[in-house]
Amino acid sequence: MARSTGKLGRRDPGPAREHLLKLRALGWTHPQIAAAAVVSRKVVEGLERGTTTYVLVESERAILSVPLVSRESRRGTDGTGTWRRYEALQWMGWPVAKIAAEVGVKPSTLSTMRARRGAVSHRVARAMAALYERWSATPGPSQCTATKARKRGYASPWAWDDETIDDPAAAPQGVGAEQVTGKDRYLDARAIGCTRQEAARLAGISLNTAKAIDWRLAGAG
Numbered sequence: 001m002a003r004s005t006g007k008l009g010r011r012d013p014g015p016a017r018e019h020l021l022k023l024r025a026l027g028w029t030h031p032q033i034a035a036a037a038v039v040s041r042k043v044v045e046g047l048e049r050g051t052t053t054y055v056l057v058e059s060e061r062a063i064l065s066v067p068l069v070s071r072e073s074r075r076g077t078d079g080t081g082t083w084r085r086y087e088a089l090q091w092m093g094w095p096v097a098k099i100a101a102e103v104g105v106k107p108s109t110l111s112t113m114r115a116r117r118g119a120v121s122h123r124v125a126r127a128m129a130a131l132y133e134r135w136s137a138t139p140g141p142s143q144c145t146a147t148k149a150r151k152r153g154y155a156s157p158w159a160w161d162d163e164t165i166d167d168p169a170a171a172p173q174g175v176g177a178e179q180v181t182g183k184d185r186y187l188d189a190r191a192i193g194c195t196r197q198e199a200a201r202l203a204g205i206s207l208n209t210a211k212a213i214d215w216r217l218a219g220a221g
Contacts, residue, residue: 010054016063017047024048025168026070027077027122037062070122079113079120081166085132086114088157090149093140103127132157139193146189147202156188183213 023033030048034041039059046052047063055063070077089099100107104127113120120128136157140146159172182205189199200210 009057011057011060013047013052013055013060016055016060017050017052019064019066019068020044020047022068023066023071025078026068027119028066028071032071033063033066036066039063070125077119077122077125078166078168079118079125080168082120082125082128083114083117084155084160084165085128085136086110087149087154088160089132089135089140090145091154091156092136092138093142093146094135095140095142095145098140099128099131102131143198150185150189150202158188158191182209186210186213 020033028036030041030044034044037044037059039062043052043055043059044063047055086099090096096111097107100110103110103124105113105124113124155172160170164170164173182203185203186199186205189202190196194202196210196214197207200207203210
């Protein structure tokens, strides 16, 4: 009981470990965390392994004070947001070759990195985020790319916001292979400038159904 209530200067290691793991996902190394918190590397390593049975109040406070921001290191940073942006840009019709050229890597390298779904370098993460800011609201030149992306269940840019796109625990809102309806796909396609015929084809619905959707929307307006 003394440990859980903080008596004797000891605390449950859970909160400090959770914070530490978030830092690790953002690219921080053990030495960087130890230096920022002014604690020993042994404390940091023990917390991550889960072998620490308690943490001193002062150490907990110091670790929790380290800001949750990306840190340049050999570890790179969590790739969740990078690959969500990558897929959303394809949903908009931007080919892999054009995305790779803007990010500064070969298309084959980008595809391999994405297949591994691991950490990415800070440079690639920043470049992809900057590209997404520029292109995510603009239809790309390849209808073929957009069609493939949507058939694969990739989420559109409208499925994410700034608070969720980098969060591994977040799910796309209104878009996903298991929850998208033909009407959803049709409306998404129309939103990026597709004609009724193009949008109906992408959504897998008949032209008559597309007309009915448009008429209902016009009536609602």
